[in-house]
Amino acid sequence: MVEDHRHFEEELAAYLLDALDADEASAFQAHLVTCSRCRSEERWLRTAVEMLPSSVEQFDPPPELRERLMDIVRSEAGAGGRPRPARPRRSMRARIAPILRPAAALAGAAVVAAGVAGYLIRGGEGTRTTTAPVASTRAAPGAGGAVVRSGKTAVLQVRGLPLQRSGHVYEVWLMRKGKTTVEPSTLFVVKGDGSGSASIPGGAKGVRQVLVTLEPNGGSGKPTTPPLLRANL
């Protein structure tokens, strides 16, 4: 009996952390029914487990999430409580797709930056197109590309970048004239051959430098890794 108790006592923390498999958890629950000592310890230790979710760094959920939820809730409350399917949230890839789409179309029209420039010239009806080379840094030797600007449009075209690690994306940063800090612009991923492109929302007017870093999925507000590419406009 004592041996039995010791065995379960060792598993108490794992049980509370949901780290036992289904059979082990069932056996532990059966033991709890008969063991007041384990029940007492379980109550005492449970408080610590319940505090774990509160230990994480606290973030504010985006306001759109609240709006979306309240839209659904008010609609269902008004419809006599009949649930309707939640509007599916778009995945990160879907979210960046509109950003990538024009760039992807350009990439399809031509593989190199010169081709992109040609497309912009044709589509721009006389708008002047300029191309600024993208230089590699020590962090990504051999990588390169161009920033092609035409009117209010700016497209970053890259090549030779390593395939982004799982859970990561490339993020474009803009340094505006007269500033020494960068601001986040857009996200993109590269294909297996290291090439990719991204249209820069709002263009590059007033921008003196475009930089690229590797960031966690969803992007960052400030660069968390050294720049891999840099273009002086």
Place this chain on the structure above:
Amino acid sequence: MIWRARRRVVSDESDSTTYLTPEELHRLADEDLMPLVDRRDPAAFEIVYDRHGGAAFSLAYRMVGDRAKAEDITQEAFLSLWRSRARYDRARGSVRTWLLGIVRNRAIDLLRRELLHPPQLPLEPVESTFQATADETGVEALRREAARQVRGALSVLPADQMRVIELAYFGGLTHAEIAEMLNTPLGTVKGRMRLGMEKIRTQLAEEV
């Protein structure tokens, strides 16, 4: 009549109908708001969301390391609360603990479905992207302060104890999976979990 129109029914027993103003609703404890949520009161739901949406989103983000997925998980958890698919039982703990349990389960489902590896601490480099700072409300400030205190309790743990607790709680791994992942005997993993959790509990007791 206007007064009545502004108030919400809290009990519709024929002779004792009681109405609550929005201000009164805000003063209700979570456990007293839940019956109103069950009766499909959007205002009650909104208050529950405002109180716990941040903690739910933060836990989901900590577990899956992706903002869009964390939003999905938070949305699903609150909709299951609204649609009464997940029944709250007051006897089993606070609304917050129950809700965060739903979030955790959904995050673990996603981690297992997508075979994601749990994000490693610290996630601090990303926090500045959407963490409130100067203009945070009193509730948010309290939430952050509570989080800081619990992190303080966790900071006393040796790294090997912290790691097994993180992998189990935030990564959804079993002790056998953790033992395999760390190439460590199962008994050692169990021992670290036990010692770590006891230290956290003792530390919390001392702070109270």
